Amino acid sequence: xxxxxxxxxxxxxxxxxxxxxxxxxxxxxxxxxxxxxxxxxxxxxxxxxxxxxxxxxxxxxxxxxxxxxxxxxxxxxxxxxxxxxxxxxxxxxxxxxxxxxxxxxxxxxxxxxxxxxxxxxxxxxxxxxxxxxxxxxxxxxxxxxxxxxxxxxxxxxxxxxxxxxxxxxxxxxxxxxxxxxxxxxxxxxxxxxxxxxxxxxxxxxxxxxxxxxxxxxxxxxxxxxxxxxxxxxxxxxxxxxxxxxxxxxxxxxxxxxxxxxxxxxxxxxxxxxxxxxxxxxxxxxxxxxxxxxxxxxxxxxxxxxxxxxxxxx
Numbered sequence: 033x034x035x036x037x038x039x040x041x042x043x044x045x046x047x048x049x050x051x052x053x054x055x056x057x058x059x060x061x062x063x064x065x066x067x068x069x070x071x072x073x074x075x076x077x078x079x080x081x082x083x084x085x086x087x088x089x090x091x092x093x094x095x096x097x098x099x100x101x102x103x104x105x106x107x108x109x110x111x112x113x114x115x116x117x118x119x120x121x122x123x124x125x126x127x128x129x130x131x132x133x134x135x136x137x138x139x140x141x142x143x144x145x146x147x148x149x150x151x152x153x154x155x156x157x158x159x160x161x162x163x164x165x166x167x168x169x170x171x172x173x174x175x176x177x178x179x180x181x182x183x184x185x186x187x188x189x190x191x192x193x194x195x196x197x198x199x200x201x202x203x204x205x206x207x208x209x210x211x212x213x214x215x216x217x218x219x220x221x222x223x224x225x226x227x228x229x230x231x232x233x234x235x236x237x238x239x240x241x242x243x244x245x246x247x248x249x250x251x252x253x254x255x256x257x258x259x260x261x262x263x264x265x266x267x268x269x270x271x272x273x274x275x276x277x278x279x280x281x282x283x284x285x286x287x288x289x290x291x292x293x294x295x296x297x298x299x300x301x302x303x304x305x306x307x308x309x310x311x312x313x314x315x316x317x318x319x320x321x322x323x324x325x326x327x328x329x330x331x332x333x334x335x336x337x338x339x340x341x342x343x344x345x
Contacts, residue, residue, distance in 0.1 A: 110312035130297035134282035136217040141224035149232025171226025180219040180292040197294035235267035276332035
């Protein structure tokens with residue numbers, strides 16, 4: 033397995049290089065000028081040219097790219113063109129809230145969706161199955177921001193159980209953190225509960241028709257053991273794939289939720305950087321997202337062998 037993991041890590045190097053080239057060219061070739069944003073509407077052409085020269089934007093693209101790649105090889109993500117602060121420091125400050133919300137969302141989603149999918153498959157074509165599938169369709173259909181505003185209206189404004197917006201770190205106390213993280217986590221979890229429940233149901237339906245399941249039932253094994261020990265374990269590979277992919281999507285795609293609940297995460301940082309044409313921040317964010325996808329997929333692939341002994345690397 034160690035050799036497999038090492039090969040996968042080495043294979044990610046060309047992937048990240050291709051992503052870096054694509055992102056660099058895409059940002060430079062799209063319309064927009066960071067110098068104009070920095071200088072303001074009343075800036076003269078001479079002032080704009082001086083700003084571009086100071087930022088290195090007048091250099092040829094190949095020179096800009098090689099300079100950026102040299103910084104990456106040294107572990108330097110660059111300096112924000114707008115705030116003139118370290119991009120690495122900005123990511124460290126914003127990554128914590130996003131990861132905490134994503135982890136809480138995944139925990140809620142898995143804890144609710146997996147049992148829902150198992151029970152729906154067990155009670156196939158009954159009202160329970162119909163109810164779970166109806167919730168799945170609803171979870172996919174309603175936009176995230178609509179769910180967020182509905183939860184705010186009910187639990188924050190009318191019932192006053194939790195604050196409307198804001199974020200508190202776990203270091204400030206579990207109570208303050210939980211009260212501010214539960215609504216955005218539930219908002220995001222709605223989609224992932226629907227996705228994981230559907231995948232769990234589909235995988236379980238395939239497994240429940242196998243001969244060893246009928247044999248276990250014929251031997252008098254309790255139904256909950258049949259479902260959660262024998263069937264669910266053998267149906268776990270596609271479910272793990274969805275959970276891992278969902279976590280990577282959460283890290284990179286919480287823009288709307290962070291805006292609705294005023295959470296200072298990387299989603300809002302990305303939006304602000306795009307609006308300001310802050311090249312170093314945008315490049316770092318996309319590289320971070322690509323790295324997270326690669327790392328999560330590697331963890332998911334390695335975890336397959338723990339649930340299915342037939343898989344060997």
